[in-house]
Every structure is written in structure tokens, then in C-alpha cells.
Amino acid sequence: QLQLQESGPGLVKPSETLSLTCSVSGGSISRSSNHWAWFRQPPGKGLEWVGSVYYSGSTYYNPSLESRVTISVDTSKNQFSLKLVSVTAADTAVYYCARHTGSSWFYNCFDPWGQGALVTVSS
């Protein structure tokens, strides 16, 4: 059974870089034809797609975050990672990783999801 788990610092200072890693178990990132995604959910608010990565390293970002986001994959560790630079309080959220599922990019849904990691931006 595929499982995902986020890890990383829970507190980041304003203007610094948020870094999270998603570890995948129960299956190989590189053997799957799936993309892998990051989402975030500010406290009490809705869900936002941050971006996605393919095992080959191809990336796709939300245009609203593209200038600050980098998503990468490490197939040797079966992990993919998120970096968000120049963070502000508005980036405070629970960050989730998930696997794309579906026949093609535009029709994808997401399953399963990691448990989530709360990242607070504060000095």
C-alpha cells in the first residue's frame, strides 16, 4: 500500500526558505508513470495546488507561486521535495504531498495524500 509522509521544519522565519520532503513507501517513484504533487491549506481555509514533479524531473508549478517554488525528485531516496523562497506569513499552511492518479494530466485526481506538515512563518 502506497504511503506518503511529509517532513521538515515546522517554523520558518520571514524572508527565509521553506523546505519540505515527501518520502514515498510501498512503491517506487521511478517505476510509476505518475506525477507527484504538493498542496497547501492555510489554517481554516481551502486547498491550493502548489506544483508537481515527474520522476524524470519535469516540473509544473502554480503560476501564482512559480517565481518562488522549486520541486525536485530524488529517485535514489524515493523522495520528492519542495522549496519555497522568500516566505511571508501568508505562506503559513499545512503542506501536503500526494500522488497524481488518472488517465491524463488534465483529468487527474490525487490519491493517496500524506498526513500533512504544518509550517508556520514567524520571527
Added chain:
Amino acid sequence: QSVLTQPPSVSGAPGQRVTISCTGSSSNIGAGYDVHWYQQFPGTAPKLLIYVNSNRPSGVPDRFSGSKSDTSASLAISGLQAEDEADYYCQSYDSSLSVYVFGTGTKVTVL
């Protein structure tokens, strides 16, 4: 970036049927992109509930059903149970924004 509109809350007595609407536009649902639904309990991750408009993953009770028409979609819960109290989100793709989009979310309360 919630371009899909849902009612903030719906409620019903145990055993009743409730529906949650998800209203989009010609660049997302109306463009033919599939709609998926997620269930989220407080403090936990979203869980896929309905995929490709009306399909249930293994393990999801058949009390949950989905439909899609024109620029909107709906999630129905029949035989409402206390354990169905949660937040529900619809999701699709938007070709104008080039992003996956989610609904504003609906809180289901069992009276």
C-alpha cells in the same frame, strides 16, 4: 484560488439525503474536465471520495454518489450518518489559469 463555488455548509438529520453543489465555469467543469471529490476530517488529510465525476474508490460506501452537468457538479450523501460530518471539496482543472482548482469547501453537519 478557489474558482469552484460550494455552499459553506449543509446539514441534515441521520438517514436523510443531502447534496453539495460545485459551480464552475467554461474554463474548468464546462470545458469537460473531470470533477473529483474529497472528504476531510479536522486535522487530517483530504481523502479521495469520488473520482471522474461519479466513480467511488474501493472502500467508499455507496451512500456517496457524484454527478456532473454543464458547468457544475454535485455530491450526494444518502442515508446520512454521524460519521459523515466532515468538510467536502470538489476539484477539477482550469485551462485559463493552468492549475488544478478546488472548491471553496462545504461543511456537512449531522443534526
